[in-house]
Amino acid sequence: MKAYFGRRYRFSASHRLHSEALSEAENRATYGKCNNPHGHGHNYVVEVLAEGEVDAATGMVVNLATFDEVVRIRIIERFDHVNLNLDPIFTAEVPTTENLCREIFRLLTGTIEPANLAQVRVEETENNFFEYRGEQG
Amino acid sequence: MIFLTRRATFSASHYYWNEAWSAVENERVFGRCANRNGHGHNYTLEVTVAGEPDPVTGFVVDLKWLKDVMERDVMAAYDHRHLNLEVPEFASTIPTSENIAIAVWQRLEPAVTAAGGAQLSRVRIYETPEIFAEYRGEA
Secondary structure, three states, X not given: OEEEEEEEEEEEEEEXXXXXXXXXXXXXXXXXXHHOOOOEEEEEEEEEEEEEEOOOOOOXXXXXXXXXXXXXXXXXXXXXXXXXXXXXXXHXXXXXXXXXXXXXXXXXXXXXXXXXXXXXEEEEEOOEEEEEOOOOO | OEEEEXXXXXXXXXXXXXXXXXXXXXXXXXXXXXXOOOEEEEEEEEEEEEEXXXXXXXXXOOHHHHHHHHHHHHHXXXXXXXXXXXXXXXXXXXXXXXXXXXXXXXXXXXXXXXXOOEEXXXXXXXXXXXXXXXXXXXX
């Protein structure tokens, strides 16, 4: 039987929203205070949703310890207490939370065996969040 | 189509143990969850139904009715109980969050379907605020 298992994680990071494709004035107009030159930070919440068959022997879609370890190594250690703009991923794209959400999905795709990655949600603040379900979602 | 969700909380104890395995294997796979004296959680249950609003009442379902069904069919059986020892479906099925989500679906689906109008869409169970499982009725 197919079910879903989800887990919420936290990390804190800074970023600055600034596009090299835009002028200074356009950046200011587009991103407002998020374009301030020295950046700012958030306490991000990442909610990772896996889907798969419930294993008959364990009653689980995926082992929680395995799940935690994968996310810790691939996501938390990479993004916690860093400046996102300096991560190689974000030299080519602006570290908006939309892009961060999609990149986290890509970094976790295929890693939460035997489950499949169903969705990544990134909460930037308590009032805004972003979800990505892969290209087909 | 409108999706309507009702949330409820209950507290229960459980442990994880596969009778087909040795004690060593159970402890290796389930860790502290295999402690035979059990442990407990404050669970949060979210039940989502889907349907069109009734043209007269504007309701997909009456929330009070849904609350009462959840109380009668789930909370009365689960709240302040030891899931392994006191809830029939977990006598032979390990009460993981995944299996609780499936069991809650099976408990609620007949009443929601019989009422007509809305379909059960999703059951999500939070074991802690950080850990949850859900079931959407898929085979």
